[in-house]
Amino acid sequence: MVAWLLQPDHRLLTVQEKTFTQDKRISAQYFRQTELWTLYILNATVNDTGTYECQVSSHPWVRLFVRLKVTDPNADNTTTASDEPLLTRDYHEPGFGIAGDHLCPSGGDGIRLVMMVQSRPSNTAVRRTLRRTWARPGIQRKDVVLAFLVARTNDSAVQKSIEKEADVFADIVQANFVDHYNNLTLKSLATLEWFDTFCPRAKFLLKADDDLFVNMDNLMTFISHHEDERRVIFGNVVFNPKPDRDPTSKFYTSLAVWGKHTFPKYVGGPIYLMSGDVPPRIYDTLMKRPYLFIEDVAVTGIGAQLAGVRRRRAPELFTYPVPSGDTCRFRLLIGAHQIPTEDLDDIWQRVHDPLVQCQTPEYSATLWEPCARLKEQERMRHCMLVLFAAPKTGKKDEWGPA
Template sequence: MAFRLKPALIIIILIGCIIISYSSFMKGPVMRYHVETKTEENESSQLQDVDNSSVIVNETKEELSAKPAEKPVKPSLLSLIQSIPLKAVENQTDKTSQGILTESLYEAGYDIPNVDLCPEFGEGLKVLVGVMSAPSHEDARRAIRYTWGHYALQKNIVLGFIVGNSKIASLNAITAEESTLYGDIIRGNFIDSYDNLTLKTISFLSWIDNYCSKAHFILKTDDDMFINFPKLLSFIDKHWKTEKTIHGRLAKKWKPIRNKRSKYCVSTKQFSQAVFPDFTTGPAYLLTGDIVRDMYTKALKSTYLKLEDVFTTGIVAQALNIKRVHVNEFINKRIPFNICNIKKSISIHMIKYHEQFDLWKKLSDGRSKCK
């Protein structure tokens, strides 16, 4: 009599075979997971400094850290981890940390120059304002145009937004459309990122030298700043005859961070000294127009540093013997929005785009008095 297996028993045997096969398959990946985890820990400093990939990397690491090591990781997630080009990230970070000249990184020119923004090379121009902005910060630019930026309607004031190119085509389309509507976008030939902030300022200096060289003063600021324009213009009038000077919030005796895990790490090949030269902090500073060309030229021949303010108003300015003067009214931090603070300040930092309207209303309201 032939021996026949019951259907239920056949199903149990098949399931057992599948489990054994799957376990064998997973042993290799789980072991590789342990190796990859150690590799990620060793190279975490490089990963933290990459804007475009850090979101994916950090989210993946958080998911893994929440799971016990003995539990199998889904192959799809593991494949994502193994596909992260750690060495490529490391090489990108190391490129500037090895100490290279800025001119090897900088590409001159603009795909949106808006040369007509500054008529007659700035003849008779009291102040040119360059607002450093990111392509995605459309709301911030709009808020500035509708508040303190409207001072640019005066003939002796010009305001432009300095941006780079985005890796996202739709964001480039936004800045191109804004340029058509307002004519105030200056887009340089660089990728807009934190590591390229210094290139953004150099691009602005080059634009001034080529198209607005007769501007008497230049305010470099960010799109999260509130500028008290009446106060700024009053300050300029009092210092009209000043030459070869940068006015702003002076930072003294700052030391380089050597920790490779830090976003602000500076290697000894980039800057070997123990203390930075005095510099004016980046959110807002005011330059006299007579130093622009020299600063641009010297910047290109200097070792690149992504710390824009340290590089531009510290290292480059020091090499050119340019004076840096502390001005209390440059408040490059967030402060309470009371009327006294607003009226006494030239600049206030960390302003959300919708807060620009509140600050502007308080400043413009003649009934509000500072006691």
């Protein structure tokens, strides 16, 4: 069932595939062939301009918003307050269906790292693989918290599976958003909200997607080196990004949402590490800002800049794919993106196999500093792929397992 309303006091009635409102001019019709709802307004006037809320029947409600502007071609249609973009707080629904509050019983005292892995509700097998590979230290170490953040779902079978998984592994957090590309910012806001609500005294928060390989030993070494840093996000920093002003583009950003010619520098979305004082600062800042669905730009760019949070380049938080057979490079990295789940067991075993010898140096928190000093994105990538992936003498057989 779907209900559309412009004003909260409109009474709604949905009969099968049609919704009626107290305003008899307004109704909605569902078409099974296209799986779309069409909103009808009879004798529409400029007074019908506004934000229409679409409520999808579920528990709790799924709330979506559609902005409609009605203009009179014979009148002077000046900009009104209704042209202002919706704020982030208009989209974000706080709270958690599955809170996972037991994961931080003392508010994070003694916790060095919270790993929040963002995952789709149906990715049960992926999470199972992560628990037995790179995320295992999050289960075994007392100073690390592992949690999987999932969206709510209208699929009853998937929901039952999520609840069972939460009972068995006790590491599921389910937030009040629906999985959709336009909701990625809401997903990261839920991550920040959970940290600030249940684990605010933890030292660091790692946000990671579930298609990554994370070298936990290197990550903890990195954290030890930066233990006292505050108001900082580490990751793959992107400089001078420009908003897409093409209204037909997937990444379109209106001037009302961000009016400057460039976005602030931001940290690439698949994986980034932030100090524990950052989540509430960015969360509170973004609630007052127009909603931007481009997650990394919104959270680690706009939100971070306005909240006075530094973005620091950490090349070892690698956001490019790495060949699954490149054991030695995995030993030099903290994170690698777009790793097939079926390869994780093999990568994990080889990275920790003492019999696999590499001609590369051991990882240290200063190893990547030559790359970290570069600003241009392509030069940065060249540094990572050549400086640390090429043999020192030029002989192809010198790099890699001995």
